[in-house]
Amino acid sequence: MDILRIATAGSVDDGKSTLIGRMLLDTKTVFQDQLESVERASMQRGDDYVDLALLTDGLRAEREQGITIDVAYRYLATPRRKFIIADTPGHIQYTRNMVTGASTADLALILVDARKGLVEQSRRHAFLATMLQVPHLALCVNKMDLVDFSQEVYDRIVDEFEDFATRLNVRDLRVIPVSALHGDNMVSHSPRMPWYDGPTLLHHLENLYVASDRNFIDVRFPVQFVIRPKSLAHHDYRGYAGQIAGGVLKAGDEVMVLPSGLTSRIASVATADGPVEEAFAPMSVVVQLEDELDISRGDMICRVNNAPTVAQDLEALVCWMAEEPLEPGQKLAIKHTTRTARAVVKELRYRLDVNTLHRDESADRLGLNDIGRIKLRTTQPLLCDPYSRNRLTGAFILIDERTNRTVAAGMIAAAS
């Protein structure tokens, strides 16, 4: 059994909470006491049916206002897979929340209301998912019961979406007509949509092939922590601990350490349970080298003939997540893999309109939830890959050193 990470996006009215509530219910993940408390709340409000959305709306402030404040994580498991769902609200704080939820996702689940078809928000969510390089996209055309389970309506939405998707870099798309409220095509095929011969939503999620999504070619091992026991039993022990960001590591491999460029061979790759023959992402391991090199946190172990770029000048797409705007000249802290440096914003190339994909080159600032392409100069070299090549060594965050807040999520486009 493995894990599939899902990010859901949609607005309140798309029935996203109902869809998740339905999945929890149908996989028997919802517990009796949770269901009873939701039934009680629905009854108190005088709803006609049990509002499954209440299963996921957590905080009192949210229940009172009928909104979702923040990313909520849900867990469900079937005998085949464990699912981690990052449930992101579709309204105002959408970019910030969706970036948080989708940055680690294997699949983005986007909902549209069959009656309304694609709306601005659906396009925006699809764009953000592809910008974050979520490998798989599932579009659920929901509320099919309200359009008489019409194939015509479904086909029109599929056409419209596929047309839009050609402008994005969508690697894998699956469209599924459902009624979350009534359970059609959720777990079993709906007799009311005999014209649909694709998988049900749960079948799709259980069987999606994700093993090839990770990069097993480029060895990338950001050193996170140097382990030196300083005990009699392990007198000269020096191990480099970290989580593999790409490639396959094994004893005997010739490796290079950046930024120094020094080379050595891997003496052993181990976990606390002992040496492993091969290690790959996302394993957390300890690497020992044959030679004693001066290596510290923030360094990167890679292969001699396959190394990331050692760069101080970056060009990147950033999502700005702070109230105060980003402006050229600003100085910020940058965290990239396990390395932290300072950076100055040299230039704002353009602001991207996420609805039209128009690039506004006259923009002189990025506001909260804006996306734009910037140039950065860092105080120390970073060891980076393009985000399109590796989602971990191509990503960074920017931190305001005055407030300590995370103000931007960045994806490297080019580095030198």
Added chain:
Amino acid sequence: MSDAANYRLSQLDTLEAESIFIFREVAAELERPVLLFSGGKDSIVMLRLAEKAFAPARIPFPVMHVDTGHNFPEVLEFRDKRVQELGVNLVVASVQEAIDRGLVHEQPDGSRNRLQTPVLLEALEENQFRAAFGGARRDEEKARAKERIYSFRDEFGQWEPKSQRPEVWNLFNGRVHPGENIRVFPLSNWTELDVWEYIARESLEVPSIYFAHRREVFDRDGMLYGVNEHCRPAPGQATFTESVRYRTVGDATLTAAVRSDADSVEKVIAETATSRLTERGATRGDDRFSEAAMEDRKREGYF
């Protein structure tokens, strides 16, 4: 050649790798972390993960127990034994002592759950701990489901759900101002079932009260409470003996047992997989005060 199909990690290996990453990241970036250990199953798993994260070196931070004084004796014995095995320092922050000095006052209902908060905050401040690892999981409760792995707290230890730091990729921001600290939850993505499967896989020892045993109990609001020095039935209320086990281990006055015949880890896993009640809903009187009980306590600085 690399064949992607061979490079798959099981759910437990993936969760373990993520938790170990979090331990190392905090130890590398924050001054004076501390691991909150209650002797419950989640903190036992957490301690095992911390051990693995730094092996063959020792865990580079101490362990702290916020001791309500309302303990199951089995749990305290277990705590001391484990701490000795690992060779880590134990800090005990005592609620009883805080009552004696007047920092907090005994509640009318005799529960010391809420009293833990000021005692925890004081101990964090006194020892200048900048980060405290907690064993909370997001599947436990609605408010937890929205809390980040690094849960930023202000100088009063309060959680503000509206202003959480975005957590993207594996890039955690652990920067704090003097006087502030963060709670870190390495088990955020684990479920109750994952925890039990990991206990089985790692052959971890857990306190015996997690397994079915015969105990004298009484019924309060539909929950079964064990009779002990901290917890007594109302005058005239009948007690009876049942085969029970505990799903959570907290304040002995507040934690209820469930009817169970699961007397081994394997049976507990089978029972957990088919249980129709959440562990908190089934066993924690403290979460029943109101719909938003946990949300309110977290805002006060609770774990």
